[in-house]
Amino acid sequence: MAIGFLQRERIVARPGWSRWLIPPAALSIHLAIGQAYAWSVFKPPLEKGLEISGVASALPFTLGIIMLGLSAAVFGTKVDANGPRWAMFVASCCFVAGFLISAVGLYLNQYWLVVVGYGFVGGIGLGIGYISPVSTLIKWFPDRPGLSTGIAIMGFGGGALIASPLTSQLLTGYGATGDDPSVPGIASTFLTMGIIYAVFMSVGWLLIRVPRDDWKPAGWDPANAKSAPLITQNHVSAANAIKTPQFWLLWVVLTFNVTAGIGILEKASPIFQDFFRDSTAAEGLAAAAAGFVAILSLANAIGRILWSSTSDFLGRKNMYRIYLGVGALLYLALTLTTNSNKVVFLICCMLILSFYGAGFATVPAYLRDLFGTYQVGAIHGRLLTAWSTAGVLGPLIVNAIADAQIAAGVQGPGRYTTSFMIMIGLLVVGFVCNELIKPVDPRFHEPDSTVTAAEKEAAT
Amino acid sequence: MSAPSESSSAPRAVNPVLAxxxxxxxxxxxxxxxxxxxxxxxxxxxx
Known part of the structure; x- marks a missing residue:
């Protein structure tokens, strides 16, 4: 049980509290932990400064993503039980500790401390931080769950936009760039970022509030709320949710949707350079590829809020039909048109990446629709193991096939068309799984008395 | 048990500066x- 000011009862919002203060609280956490996607900025100085391989320099990130999925699954129930302030505080401590341990490791020339610090300890912060605001946002925005979770999860995408230039500037300032980067300079960068994130994330756990049990948005009547077969008024526990076919169908949907996005995201720069090597001057190709990566990042971030908000009107199942069905058609267009039209190529890639981000952002609301709000944070945590799986599967497929094609002497888009066809297959399987999702069998529903008792216990 | 709560204060709007x-x-x-x-x-x- 959380103690003192971390207790859920201490953050029950007073009458008049604005729910529009909850998204900035959530963003304070997600914009920070989204730094994970900017890890690649640390790779060149670590490799040159410590004389380690590319695989070794990727270890802290890889372990971090694995720990994200595991800790979200393991601690999800505790996050729901103890409340968002506890979760945000613990996430902040772990995430910041990851940077500080890494800094100490680099000052001492002990790289394993970076792996343990950033990857293991920081990764626990990633998982708890990622799910920390989700159920709270859904409770504050019962009328717009897609919008509210879309804002927060867009923050995770946006975190890399901030961290990437910030890290580069700090590394430059501390003399940790070039062919002979200063290792203490890299350590100082970790230390500085740890301090910055400690301050930035504190606003999250200070500002977060949970609504009173009887609170509802002004003018919103649950009785008049949009009803659909897949939107339940009942509640399913996390332990029961993983016994339902709906959970595992959604797990496959998320895994393949993420895998398909990673198919492009993982090798965005080489894909662009291989597609347009002939039509672009050599000196401009690298800069153009960097622009391509940037525009994909933008599409990823915008897709999270745009499509997730749209799901409040079109319904979650319909949105996943678009992500998976249209996504498959876009991959088909890429396979058929390859580099014949740059505009078509860009539009296809941007839409695919927007659907990738949207898949993450819409899934909490989909879970709320299927399983209710009772333990939606914990269920979301368990579902994030799909992300860890896709994080391994996507790069594995694309890199293995591209390497084989390069070894066979294939040039240009031909290096990737096989991967794209595999992505089409995965998206079609995901589409079928989404079609199979039906309302949860009532035998999995919690009795009303259980839910009420749990809410009362949480509030005392 | 009911500890002092931030919900126990009288209804009042959030300070716009805070927002x-x-x-x-x-x-x-x-x-x-x-x-x-x-x-x-x-x-x-x-x-």
Missing amino acids: AVAWLWVLVPFGYGLYQLLIKIPALFGG
Whole structure:
């Protein structure tokens, strides 16, 4: 049980509290932990400064993503039980500790401390931080769950936009760039970022509030709320949710949707350079590829809020039909048109990446629709193991096939068309799984008395 | 048990300055990141 000011009862919002203060609280956490996607900025100085391989320099990130999925699954129930302030505080401590341990490791020339610090300890912060605001946002925005979770999860995408230039500037300032980067300079960068994130994330756990049990948005009547077969008024526990076919169908949907996005995201720069090597001057190709990566990042971030908000009107199942069905058609267009039209190529890639981000952002609301709000944070945590799986599967497929094609002497888009066809297959399987999702069998529903008792216990 | 709660105070609206600061706290860094990203995009079109 959380103690003192971390207790859920201490953050029950007073009458008049604005729910529009909850998204900035959530963003304070997600914009920070989204730094994970900017890890690649640390790779060149670590490799040159410590004389380690590319695989070794990727270890802290890889372990971090694995720990994200595991800790979200393991601690999800505790996050729901103890409340968002506890979760945000613990996430902040772990995430910041990851940077500080890494800094100490680099000052001492002990790289394993970076792996343990950033990857293991920081990764626990990633998982708890990622799910920390989700159920709270859904409770504050019962009328717009897609919008509210879309804002927060867009923050995770946006975190890399901030961290990437910030890290580069700090590394430059501390003399940790070039062919002979200063290792203490890299350590100082970790230390500085740890301090910055400690301050930035504190606003999250200070500002977060949970609504009173009887609170509802002004003018919103649950009785008049949009009803659909897949939107339940009942509640399913996390332990029961993983016994339902709906959970595992959604797990496959998320895994393949993420895998398909990673198919492009993982090798965005080489894909662009291989597609347009002939039509672009050599000196401009690298800069153009960097622009391509940037525009994909933008599409990823915008897709999270745009499509997730749209799901409040079109319904979650319909949105996943678009992500998976249209996504498959876009991959088909890429396979058929390859580099014949740059505009078509860009539009296809941007839409695919927007659907990738949207898949993450819409899934909490989909879970709320299927399983209710009772333990939606914990269920979301368990579902994030799909992300860890896709994080391994996507790069594995694309890199293995591209390497084989390069070894066979294939040039240009031909290096990737096989991967794209595999992505089409995965998206079609995901589409079928989404079609199979039906309302949860009532035998999995919690009795009303259980839910009420749990809410009362949480509030005392 | 019922400990002192931030919900026990009388109904009153949130200070608009608090709301503005909270949003600026997250939007300013996000805007910085967005700007850094946008300036890379023209190169994609030969700019």
